Amino acid sequence: DTGVSQDPRHKITKRGQNVTFRCDPISEHNRLYWYRQTLGQGPEFLTYFQNEAQLEKSRLLSDRFSAERPKGSFSTLEIQRTEQGDSAMYLCASSPTWQAGGRRETQYFGPGTRLLVL
Amino acid sequence: ELKVEQNPLFLSMQEGKNYTIYCNYSTTSDRLYWYRQDPGKSLESLFVLLSNGAVKQEGRLMASLDTKARLSTLHITAAVHDLSATYFCAVEGTGNYQLIWGAGTKLIIKP
Secondary structure: OOOOOOEEEEEEEEEOOOEEEEOOOOOOEEEEEEEEEEOOOOOOEEEEOOEEEEEEEEOOOOOOOOEOOOOOOOOOEEEOOOHHOHHHHHHHHEEOOOOOOOOOOOOOEEEOEEEOOO | OOOOOEEOOOEEEEOOOOOOEEEOOOOOOEEEEEEOOOOOEEEEEEEOOOOOOEEEEEOOOEEEEEOOOOOHHHHHHHHHHOOOOOEEEEEEEEEOEEEOOOEEEEEEEOO
């Protein structure tokens, strides 16, 4: 297994355009998370899926943002009518529910998609 | 609301020296993570600390957790240049799976 992958790695778009990012988690990880990270800051939680169910959403996730995980495998994050303030690194992470010993595992991060809105 | 504070935010040190990064959080939490991030790269998990008094070590890095004081430390022993990176602590809230992150400590180790 090669870890969490994200596509594209970089995206430049004009203000007002829609963009969609894809995340492929580690196989058999049923939890998937999206974060946003701006320069010089720690990541900010956006949303979380367990299998195909979206269980948590941050209030940072305005109605211009939507995330899906239709078959409980890969996930997409769409931003509609992009604004310059959306420029950031968008990180995806995955984790299994339980590991041996009954403990939840750490979150494994992908390389991120860097978005620049002009 | 859970808040996480790291200090210092920036640290420049010489190779061979020891130093400690501090991570304070504001409310009860189930677990605390330390991650490393190199410039332009993603986040690499270093440690997961699950209980009061937990101590984990990997090479020149050692992390500890005091849940009563709501404090975790990341200690660097005899620093080497390869440890230059930004280090983040993150805390998981009770009853949910959100990670709340500190602002990061940018560590520069000079030869």
